[in-house]
Amino acid sequence: MRRIVECVPNFSDGREPAKLDAILGAIREVPGVYVLDRTSDWDHNRSVLTLAGEPEAVREAAVRAVGKAAELIDLTRQTGAHPRIGATDVVPFVPIEGVTLDDCVALAKQAAREIWERYRIPVYLYEAAAQRAERTNLENIRRGQFEGLREEVLRNHDRAPDVGEPRLHPTAGATVVGARKFLIAYNVNLDTPEVEIAKAIARKIRFSSGGLPCVKAMGVDLRARNLAQVSMNLTDFETTPVHRAFEAVKSEAAVHGVGIAGSEIIGLIPRRAIEMTADYYLKIENFSPQMVLENRLEESLREAEDRRPQTLAALAQPLLQVVAQPTPAPGGGAVAAIAGALAASLGQMVAGLSQRKKSLAAHAGDFAVALAEFQAASPILAAAADRDADAFDAVLAAHRLPKETGEDGRRRDAAIREAWIKAVEAPLEVARRAATLFEKLGQLESIAASSMLSDVRVGRMMAATAVRGSLENVTTNLESIDDGAYVKRVRDEVLSLASRITQSPVSAGR
Numbered sequence: 001m002r003r004i005v006e007c008v009p010n011f012s013d014g015r016e017p018a019k020l021d022a023i024l025g026a027i028r029e030v031p032g033v034y035v036l037d038r039t040s041d042w043d044h045n046r047s048v049l050t051l052a053g054e055p056e057a058v059r060e061a062a063v064r065a066v067g068k069a070a071e072l073i074d075l076t077r078q079t080g081a082h083p084r085i086g087a088t089d090v091v092p093f094v095p096i097e098g099v100t101l102d103d104c105v106a107l108a109k110q111a112a113r114e115i116w117e118r119y120r121i122p123v124y125l126y127e128a129a130a131q132r133a134e135r136t137n138l139e140n141i142r143r144g145q146f147e148g149l150r151e152e153v154l155r156n157h158d159r160a161p162d163v164g165e166p167r168l169h170p171t172a173g174a175t176v177v178g179a180r181k182f183l184i185a186y187n188v189n190l191d192t193p194e195v196e197i198a199k200a201i202a203r204k205i206r207f208s209s210g211g212l213p214c215v216k217a218m219g220v221d222l223r224a225r226n227l228a229q230v231s232m233n234l235t236d237f238e239t240t241p242v243h244r245a246f247e248a249v250k251s252e253a254a255v256h257g258v259g260i261a262g263s264e265i266i267g268l269i270p271r272r273a274i275e276m277t278a279d280y281y282l283k284i285e286n287f288s289p290q291m292v293l294e295n296r297l298e299e300s301l302r303e304a305e306d307r308r309p310q311t312l313a314a315l316a317q318p319l320l321q322v323v324a325q326p327t328p329a330p331g332g333g334a335v336a337a338i339a340g341a342l343a344a345s346l347g348q349m350v351a352g353l354s355q356r357k358k359s360l361a362a363h364a365g366d367f368a369v370a371l372a373e374f375q376a377a378s379p380i381l382a383a384a385a386d387r388d389a390d391a392f393d394a395v396l397a398a399h400r401l402p403k404e405t406g407e408d409g410r411r412r413d414a415a416i417r418e419a420w421i422k423a424v425e426a427p428l429e430v431a432r433r434a435a436t437l438f439e440k441l442g443q444l445e446s447i448a449a450s451s452m453l454s455d456v457r458v459g460r461m462m463a464a465t466a467v468r469g470s471l472e473n474v475t476t477n478l479e480s481i482d483d484g485a486y487v488k489r490v491r492d493e494v495l496s497l498a499s500r501i502t503q504s505p506v507s508a509g510r
Helices: 017-028 055-072 101-119 138-142 145-152 195-205 242-255 271-282 293-307 312-324 332-356 358-399 406-445 450-478 484-500
Strands: 004-007 033-041 046-053 088-097 123-127 175-179 184-190 215-222 227-234 260-266
Touching: 004 055, 004 101, 017 033, 017 046, 017 055, 033 055, 046 055, 055 088, 055 101, 055 312, 088 101, 101 123, 101 175, 101 358, 123 138, 138 175, 184 195, 184 242, 195 215, 195 227, 195 242, 227 242, 242 260, 242 271, 312 332, 332 358, 332 406, 332 450, 358 406, 406 450, 406 484, 450 484
Parallel strands: 088 175, 123 175
Antiparallel strands: 004 046, 004 088, 033 046, 184 227, 184 260, 215 227
């Protein structure tokens, strides 16, 4: 099944296209990410991009975009009609296909950590990713904007970011990252420059003031166009559709003796939202989404794709892309763990097939035991790839702690030591399990059918690679640890594990 996430980062510049071009350049360096839309507004002084693709690729692209925006946008010199607290003001992740809202919450939290660790930009988490109830609503986080938050965060613990130090980046401010359902950014322009009328209409229709459910609204002064605007976010378009929001603004505008100059959509809109509006205005009897040609075609193509067997190359591609990213982790340790997981999977295949062969019935019990052991080892080693990457990320994070003196300095040193020990223990555990796999596969070699010996031997090679690769990481990381007794104990175990993959397999007899 395809896994597709949408991300709609908002940047606090809508007046210099070259800046958005540079941000797009950073995004396009990440394979597998598609830029679906770009929108900029002079009055709002804001740009919005719509990205989509595999979750991890989209996360990496969004993080890089934040870094590039921090280089280019200086909030101390930026003004506009739209409230903001960051050069990259908000980064929402939205589930589209094969991904849940909880998956997007995890993605948002990962992105938040990366943004802080790479760029020292603090992050607030909102919507489904919010850590505190009051931060579910974006407007609560943005209260006071960059200028107000910059001062308040220094003295008010309640305004501290969720990730990072309690101070804003001097020019890039803070970024708000979260996960939410599909949101439609919809603006209605009034044929008057009186922004107070737009603000009065916004107060009347927004949910927080007792208006339409799932509608956020504010009045905006469009000075360049000599118009006032009711700017809305429809957070659940099936609860309050676009046409209902439009009619509400139109009705309230009439109360003030004002007409509608037009409306606009910022970013993209789901086909379903357009279908609902068409059904409302056209009054088509028995209307169904299945009456839309593109829906029927897409359904047919999806059914055909589901019937098509997925190739190994397609399955491996996401893993290859993650490893290929120009980031310190995942690296060799994670790859070694994956090699061990593949060894266990080959063992499962051989043991499972051998169980069914009548000619090998005498060893059915041995195969059953081996199968259970391989089945248990494969997911553990696969998960160890993440543990190894996380351990190295923790080392980087510890080294980025402020260099202090006294007690704070000792805490930093302790955090670094603890992180390095975890960076040793993670690959060491992989080496232990992979060495056991090497021996178990050796036992299979003596009883498996000759037609499967090559599979067993490839499995042993993969297990040996997992051991050697993991021990390489262990040895390298030990150099950063000054605990002599610990280093000696681990070095002794390294020698022992290395010797286990050079021994002949234990014979189980035929």
